[in-house]
Amino acid sequence: MRDVVIIGVGMHKFGRFPEVSVKEMTRTAVWAAIRDAGIDPKAIQCAYVGNCLQGALQGQHAARGHIALRSGAGLSGLPIVNVESGTASASLAFRQAWIAVASGLHDVGLALGVEKMSAGATAQLLAAMGGAVDVETGGGRMGLTFVGEFAALVDKLIRSYGWTQKQMAKVAAKNFYNASLNPYAEHQKAYTVEEVLASPVVAYPLTRLMSCSARVDGAGAIIVCAKEVAHKYTTRKPLVNVAACVQRSVPFYDFSKPETVPITYAHDPSSVMEAYQIAGAGPKDMEIVQCHDAFSIEEMISYQALGFCAPGEGGRMIDEGRTSLKGDVPYNTDGGLVARGNPIGATGAAQICETVWQIRGEAGARQVPGRDGKGPKIGLVHNAGGGPVEDAIASLMGIVLKR
Amino acid sequence: MTTNVPGPKKAVPLQQGLFHIPASPGDTGYLIGSKCSNCGYVAFPRRVVCASCVKDDTMKELRLSGKARLDRFTVAHQAPAGMTAPYIQAYVQLEEGPMLYTLVTGVEQKAEALQLDQPMEAVIEKIREDEQGNDLIAWKFRPVKR
Ligand SMILES: [Zn+2]
Numbered sequence: 261m262r263d264v265v266i267i268g269v270g271m272h273k274f275g276r277f278p279e280v281s282v283k284e285m286t287r288t289a290v291w292a293a294i295r296d297a298g299i300d301p302k303a304i305q306c307a308y309v310g311n312c313l314q315g316a317l318q319g320q321h322a323a324r325g326h327i328a329l330r331s332g333a334g335l336s337g338l339p340i341v342n343v344e345s346g347t348a349s350a351s352l353a354f355r356q357a358w359i360a361v362a363s364g365l366h367d368v369g370l371a372l373g374v375e376k377m378s379a380g381a382t383a384q385l386l387a388a389m390g391g392a393v394d395v396e397t398g399g400g401r402m403g404l405t406f407v408g409e410f411a412a413l414v415d416k417l418i419r420s421y422g423w424t425q426k427q428m429a430k431v432a433a434k435n436f437y438n439a440s441l442n443p444y445a446e447h448q449k450a451y452t453v454e455e456v457l458a459s460p461v462v463a464y465p466l467t468r469l470m471s472c473s474a475r476v477d478g479a480g481a482i483i484v485c486a487k488e489v490a491h492k493y494t495t496r497k498p499l500v501n502v503a504a505c506v507q508r509s510v511p512f513y514d515f516s517k518p519e520t521v522p523i524t525y526a527h528d529p530s531s532v533m534e535a536y537q538i539a540g541a542g543p544k545d546m547e548i549v550q551c552h553d554a555f556s557i558e559e560m561i562s563y564q565a566l567g568f569c570a571p572g573e574g575g576r577m578i579d580e581g582r583t584s585l586k587g588d589v590p591y592n593t594d595g596g597l598v599a600r601g602n603p604i605g606a607t608g609a610a611q612i613c614e615t616v617w618q619i620r621g622e623a624g625a626r627q628v629p630g631r632d633g634k635g636p637k638i639g640l641v642h643n644a645g646g647g648p649v650e651d652a653i654a655s656l657m658g659i660v661l662k663r
Numbered sequence: 664m665t666t667n668v669p670g671p672k673k674a675v676p677l678q679q680g681l682f683h684i685p686a687s688p689g690d691t692g693y694l695i696g697s698k699c700s701n702c703g704y705v706a707f708p709r710r711v712v713c714a715s716c717v718k719d720d721t722m723k724e725l726r727l728s729g730k731a732r733l734d735r736f737t738v739a740h741q742a743p744a745g746m747t748a749p750y751i752q753a754y755v756q757l758e759e760g761p762m763l764y765t766l767v768t769g770v771e772q773k774a775e776a777l778q779l780d781q782p783m784e785a786v787i788e789k790i791r792e793d794e795q796g797n798d799l800i801a802w803k804f805r806p807v808k809r
Contacts, residue, residue: 386743396678397708399752399764402790402801403743408752409735409764419779463739463752464774512714514704516760 261362263487265499266661269613273574274446274478274601278378282314282324282479283332286374289479289609291334293370297483298496301333304483307340307343308356310349310373312326312605312645317380328374335370341501344605346392347552347597348507348645349373350480351608351657357484358505366491367486374479375611385475392654393647406647407471407555411463414525419463420523421572423560425465429456431556432470432598439586439595444610445602446476470556472602480609482616500616503638503660504538506531510646510654524565527558530644531658532566539638539660543567546620546660547636548628549589550611552644553596559583562591566642590628590636593618608643608657612625615639615661625640638662675793677801681708682787683726684800692787693729694802697722707761729785731755731804734762738774745791745799749773755783755804768792769805782807785791 270292274284275483294301309325322325323600325342334392343353350373355371377385417423433453439445451469459469484502485493508531513521543566551562560574568589569577577583583591594600594614597607617623621635630636639661646654676684685692696707700723704715710722736753739746751767768786770776783804793799 383744397681400743401677401745401793402764403739403746403750403766404752404764405739405741407741407744408737408739411739412735412752412754415737416735416779461740463737463741466737514715514760515756515762517704612701 262364264358264361264484264502265487265490266361266482266502266616267490267494267497267499268293268299269616270294270296270481271444271481271610271613273444274476274603274606274610275477276378277477280477282289282318282328282374285376285477286328286332286372287477289374289481290329290335290370290372293481293483296497297494299368299483301335302316303368303493304335304338305340305368306357306360307335307370307372308343308353309340310345310348310353310371310605310608311375312344312349313375313377313388316391317376317384325372326493329372335391345655346645346647347554347602347604347607348643348655348657349605349608351612351641351643351659352507352645352655353504354482354484354608354612354659355507355657357482358502358646361484361486367489369484371482371484371609372479373606375603375605376477377475377603378477405463407466407524408463409647410555410557411466414465417523417557417561421575423575424502426453426457427575427578428465428470428556428560429453429467430552431559432456434578434584435553435556435559435596435599436469437593437598438593438626441624442594442600445599446473447594447595447599466555466557470598472554472597476601476603478601478603478606478610480606482609482612483524498620498663500619501540501662503662504535504658506535506658508534508656523571524561526653527552527561527565527644528653528656529642530640532640533658535640535660539662541638541660545638546589546640547630548593548615548639549591549642550594550614550640551591551596551642553592553598555604556598559591559596562642566640585626585628593626593628595624608641611641611643611662612659612661615641615657619661619663673797674789674800675797682802686785692785694727694785696725696727696761698725705759705761707757707763725759725803728758730758731766731783731785733777733779733781733783735779736767736777738772745793751777753777765802765804767805768803777806
């Protein structure tokens, strides 16, 4: 396996853009990454395209990546692979590009995540989202919603750990503040804790402002290169190393043996634990984290699931401000899924782009200093995709990037 | 002359093979699961391959007791199509092991109506009207009367 570096990243702003097509968002993100790397686009040797919903919402059931890259970004001839893994589609596309380059088959690979959720009728979107769980036996037709799924878990954790709705509101307010400093974020307004608490309850104890929006568009692109030959393709930017890139699928839990099932099981950390091992670094080393918070409570669960605090200490983590931009382990510096936005198939790309910008010291007003004052040296991405499949989330990514 | 009179309402199961629908007043509905003849693992819905010991064709059909424990729940204040808010979304753990999502019946749809870990029992009945106006049949759980 060869060492792999990220040489370019780019995004199309997240938000609702009914007039902007998948092709146009693809162009914006891919060409931003090409310019960022300063690379000849013809040097890109393979591409992986993450998208989840364009088939269901626009009828583009096949060859989505081929069409978007050829007709949107002008890339032709290279091998292109379409990747679908729910909200982990883009980070899985990134992993596939990393594999292609690490294996030695290609020197330069492109990963794209693009999603257009503003297309199609609401009923179409709801049906498509319902398709992220087992459609034969999933609870969608019985009234189960994603927000309900997590609200029920939150309620149990509140009762078990003494966490409060206000602590969850603090997580949301922190992330809205971060997003207000991020020009690519869906939400550009910083909501207060009081405003988060006062927004309508969707499923108790989760309010509207503790939940990601249902309809967001956006795209993100990442160009990876073999480290040993990177100088041949670009000299433009500091290289960011891919220290680990792990995918796991839904684990097996036997609920008849409750002692074997962690309370955080819906947020399985196994991909991150493996990534820590491969990277030779653990939670004590991470200077920045982008976690999967479709609902604010997931970030509080994440603090303990990924090893940043002892079980039950998530409430204290947020109360003490440890995960804010000025804290010792800044979480979701770009606003996370709730505030930066969650256009399913593009979300993982945004997490990776943000980590790269932070490590390079290019994150502008939301830049965190890191431990040496030069920006974080090492950062973690945890991305999850697909609804609960029997036991837990379908696809889980753990990625460690470092200076 | 043709008229557009809807036909009689049909009872449509959520999915074939998940449960037995009561056929007569004396009959009771039940969930249909499966148990591994090799390791004893119980799965709902019915499976063929055991996900615990990973053996093929060891899962044999098992009539589930419908006895369960309330693991967690929330009151949803926004309803997707076909549902009416507020309504309870809950997870129960069956006596035989599996954890499953369920609607809750027999109580007011509010948080005070339930307690975590309380005993629950399955009923197979109409959960709502489907998109064609038929009765959609599935499981619900209700608190066991003390
Ligand atoms: Zn078995």
